[in-house]
Amino acid sequence: MANYDLTSRIAPHLDRHLVFPLLEFLQERGFYNDDDILKAKIELLSKTNMVDYAMDIHKNLYHTEEVPQEMFNRRTEVVSRLKSLEESAAPLISFLQNPSYVQELKADKQYNVQMLNDRFKIGPEQIEALYQYAKFQFECGNYSAASEFLYQYRALCTNSERSLSVLWGKLAAEILMQNWDEALEELNRLKEIIDSKSFSSPLSQLQNRIWLMHWSLFIFFNHENGRNGIIDLFFQDKYLNAIQTNAHHLLRYVATAVVVNKRKRNMLKELIKVIQQEQHSYKDPITEFIECLYVNYDFEGAQNKLRECEEVILNDPFLGKRIEDGNFATVPLRDEFLENARLFIFETYCRIHQCIDISMLAEKLNMNYDEAERWIMNLVRNSKLEAKIDSVAGTVIMGTNHPNVHEQIIESMKNINMRTYVLAKSILDPAQAAQAAR
Numbered sequence: 001m002a003n004y005d006l007t008s009r010i011a012p013h014l015d016r017h018l019v020f021p022l023l024e025f026l027q028e029r030g031f032y033n034d035d036d037i038l039k040a041k042i043e044l045l046s047k048t049n050m051v052d053y054a055m056d057i058h059k060n061l062y063h064t065e066e067v068p069q070e071m072f073n074r075r076t077e078v079v080s081r082l083k084s085l086e087e088s089a090a091p092l093i094s095f096l097q098n099p100s101y102v103q104e105l106k107a108d109k110q111y112n113v114q115m116l117n118d119r120f121k122i123g124p125e126q127i128e129a130l131y132q133y134a135k136f137q138f139e140c141g142n143y144s145a146a147s148e149f150l151y152q153y154r155a156l157c158t159n160s161e162r163s164l165s166v167l168w169g170k171l172a173a174e175i176l177m178q179n180w181d182e183a184l185e186e187l188n189r190l191k192e193i194i195d196s197k198s199f200s201s202p203l204s205q206l207q208n209r210i211w212l213m214h215w216s217l218f219i220f221f222n223h224e225n226g227r228n229g230i231i232d233l234f235f236q237d238k239y240l241n242a243i244q245t246n247a248h249h250l251l252r253y254v255a256t257a258v259v260v261n262k263r264k265r266n267m268l269k270e271l272i273k274v275i276q277q278e279q280h281s282y283k284d285p286i287t288e289f290i291e292c293l294y295v296n297y298d299f300e301g302a303q304n305k306l307r308e309c310e311e312v313i314l315n316d317p318f319l320g321k322r323i324e325d326g327n328f329a330t331v332p333l334r335d336e337f338l339e340n341a342r343l344f345i346f347e348t349y350c351r352i353h354q355c356i357d358i359s360m361l362a363e364k365l366n367m368n369y370d371e372a373e374r375w376i377m378n379l380v381r382n383s384k385l386e387a388k389i390d391s392v393a394g395t396v397i398m399g400t401n402h403p404n405v406h407e408q409i410i411e412s413m414k415n416i417n418m419r420t421y422v423l424a425k426s427i428l429d430p431a432q433a434a435q436a437a438r
Helices: 007-013 016-029 032-045 051-062 069-096 109-120 124-139 143-154 159-178 180-196 203-222 224-233 237-246 248-260 262-277 285-294 300-314 333-352 357-366 369-383 405-437
Strands: 324-327 326-331 355-357 387-390 396-400
Touching: 007 016, 007 203, 016 203, 032 357, 051 069, 051 324, 051 369, 069 109, 069 143, 124 143, 124 159, 124 396, 143 159, 159 180, 159 203, 159 396, 180 203, 203 224, 203 387, 203 405, 224 237, 224 248, 224 262, 237 248, 237 262, 237 300, 248 262, 248 285, 262 285, 262 326, 262 369, 285 300, 285 333, 300 333, 326 333, 333 357, 333 369, 355 357, 355 387, 357 369, 357 396
Parallel strands: none
Antiparallel strands: 324 326, 355 396, 387 396
């Protein structure tokens, strides 16, 4: 399953702080040597201000209570810089902590800057210090303070490039605090700016869209409405083009969302088309399952891929979220995916066959006979399929008005033959007439 680990593809599109949850997941799953994960964490931490955390990991990695002197030196620098920034930003922070003063701020940022300067002697230096202080707090791992100060700074920032940077920082902080509602709001706000802003080049805008989709995975697979959100975003033309240009691996996540989302079943046709187009650039068991079932009608292949899909989901940091209930743990998305995938197999198989052997179907659904019979009975009862079960013969008999794929193919071939004949005739008749006229 390590072959299907996408961390190395996803990490370059994330802020380094967002990579930590992925490493934690991989460490928990035991994919890689524990020491290698710890070394990767230290490497990430080396460019942050989370020195105490780095010290703890160093002790754990090398089984010692001693840490290198440069770590102590780095910690001293961080504490000193933090105090300096706090002092520089103190006048503005004091202002923002006064509710009556904050009420005087308006939507007009230029007015706010001028008012602060005229009435409170708070100039551009203090405003810049607030931004640097917020950024420093983020690098220290204090995401709550960073989020608050970035929000306040946003009301005073008049530079569009800096405003975009602030939005990215605010989004990262909300994700790391697992504030999914707030994170979704920031995501939508950032998307609106990315889609409307004039970037220095189309490539820069494309890169921002790719970053946005990668960051959105944290939200969409945790927010209650995320399954709809990822499909709505990723299937927009500009974002789908970005996936097909430089982020093919994101097909895993949009494919999973389509499979588990009954309300977005209408997007399946578009998904199949994209998977076919990109099959030489990216494939994994989830995309191959869909290709086997809907392109090749290879039920045995789909059955084999379904087993692999379960492993991929369990070992993916976005898809394999576990819910603990006492001594019992489950992966809800795994269960939903398998249930819907079996439904896909059943529906497709029924479109081709009118009399289905339950034991054969049980094999294709990775179930035993009794489980398959109960599952089919519930499915027929709940979905109102035109079908009946013959328990004695062990078969499912589909209604005669159920569409048959073989008949559809034969009818399509008839139409193709007729169109080919008409097209050939329209070409040959003028040619023959011209030849006769010579």
